[in-house]
Amino acid sequence: QQQVKQSPQSLIVQKGGISIINCAYENTAFDYFPWYQQFPGKGPALLIAIRPDVSEKKEGRFTISFNKSAKQFSLHIMDSQPGDSATYFCAASTKGSQGNLIFGKGTKLSVKP
Amino acid sequence: DGGITQSPKYLFRKEGQNVTLSCEQNLNHDAMYWYRQDPGQGLRLIYYSQIVNDFQKGDIAEGYSVSREKKESFPLTVTSAQKNPTAFYLCASSTSGVAAPYEQYFGPGTRLTVT
Numbered sequence: 001q002q003q004v005k006q007s008p009q010s011l012i013v014q015k016g017g018i019s020i021i022n023c024a025y026e027n028t029a030f031d032y033f034p035w036y037q038q039f040p041g042k043g044p045a046l047l048i049a050i051r052p053d054v055s056e057k058k059e060g061r062f063t064i065s066f067n068k069s070a071k072q073f074s075l076h077i078m079d080s081q082p083g084d085s086a087t088y089f090c091a092a093s094t095k096g097s098q099g100n101l102i103f104g105k106g107t108k109l110s111v112k113p
Numbered sequence: 114d115g116g117i118t119q120s121p122k123y124l125f126r127k128e129g130q131n132v133t134l135s136c137e138q139n140l141n142h143d144a145m146y147w148y149r150q151d152p153g154q155g156l157r158l159i160y161y162s163q164i165v166n167d168f169q170k171g172d173i174a175e176g177y178s179v180s181r182e183k184k185e186s187f188p189l190t191v192t193s194a195q196k197n198p199t200a201f202y203l204c205a206s207s208t209s210g211v212a213a214p215y216e217q218y219f220g221p222g223t224r225l226t227v228t
Contacts, residue, residue: 009153034216043117043203043219044156089155099144099163099207099215100171105155 002027004092006104013111019077021107023090026071030092034101035064035075038087047088048075080111116140117220119204124225126198134189134223136204144209145187146217149173150201159202162187163209191225198227 005024013019023033034049050057050064050073057064063076077084087108091101117138126132138145144163148156158171162181176195181187187206191198201224205217 006155036219041222041224043205043221045219046216049216099209099217100146100158100161101156101217103155103157105153 002102004090004102004104006090006107008107009105010108011110013080013109015080015082015111015113017080017111019075019080019084019109019111021075021088021090021109022072023074023092023104024070024072025092027092027094028071029094030102031095032093033064033066033073034091034093035062036089036091036103038089038106044089077109080109082111082113085109085111117204117206117218119202119220119223121223122221124223126225126227128227129193130227131190131192132198132225132227134191134202134204134225136187136189136220137185138187138204138206138218138220139185140206140218141184142206142208142218143184144207145181146205146207147171147177147179147187147189148203148205150203150222156203159189191227198225200225 035047036044037047038044061078066073087106089106090104093101120135146161147159160179162168178190203222204220207215207217
């Protein structure tokens with residue numbers, strides 16, 4: 001019940017295309033859903049986050065879509081660029097968890113020029 | 114220049130030796146975390162601390178120990194009891210309070226290899 005399931009494991013997209021990464025959860029107490037971006041050999045960095053009172057959040061080319069009834073959320077990267085090639089992690093947390101994040105297993109994105 | 118520093122970047126040890134990984138932050142954050150990252154496994158929580166002199170076990174605490182004597186510092190010791198210590202270790206910090214969770218900021222990581 002504490003898991004966050006992320007798919008796909010890897011993704012290849014052409015430059016200018018849309019990258020879509022999906023995550024699903026079971027714990028309805030989750031109320032914070034961040035996405036992190038990690039480049040090889042570096043620590044993850046927060047990309048964008050959403051709370052369940054909204055169904056979509058957009059920041060530049062990055063959009064989170066959130067479906068509370070389906071217990072799913074997804075990251076959309078519009079106009080994907082080679083510089084977006086990285087591993088992306090979704091995560092979830094609850095207010096009572098002292099800020100502890102449950103991470104998905106990651107998606108390795110490669111954007112081909 | 115605020116942030117989290119981890120040292121060293123690469124660490125090599127022989128099996129049976131304890132090793133301590135350093136994590137320092139100057140963000141004035143109360144909460145600090147240690148994660149382990151293995152290929153295809155995501156990030157798994159080892160230990161976390163919400164306040165000085167207090168820390169809690171995460172999902173995979175066996176074979177690890179921590180201390181939190183200063184707000185800025187949260188060192189992790191990988192003991193010889195850890196069965197498979199070779200991994201990429203990440204330290205993170207965040208603010209804390211009743212409106213948690215808050216964004217976690219990550220350090221650059223330490224890659225530990227034990228042979």
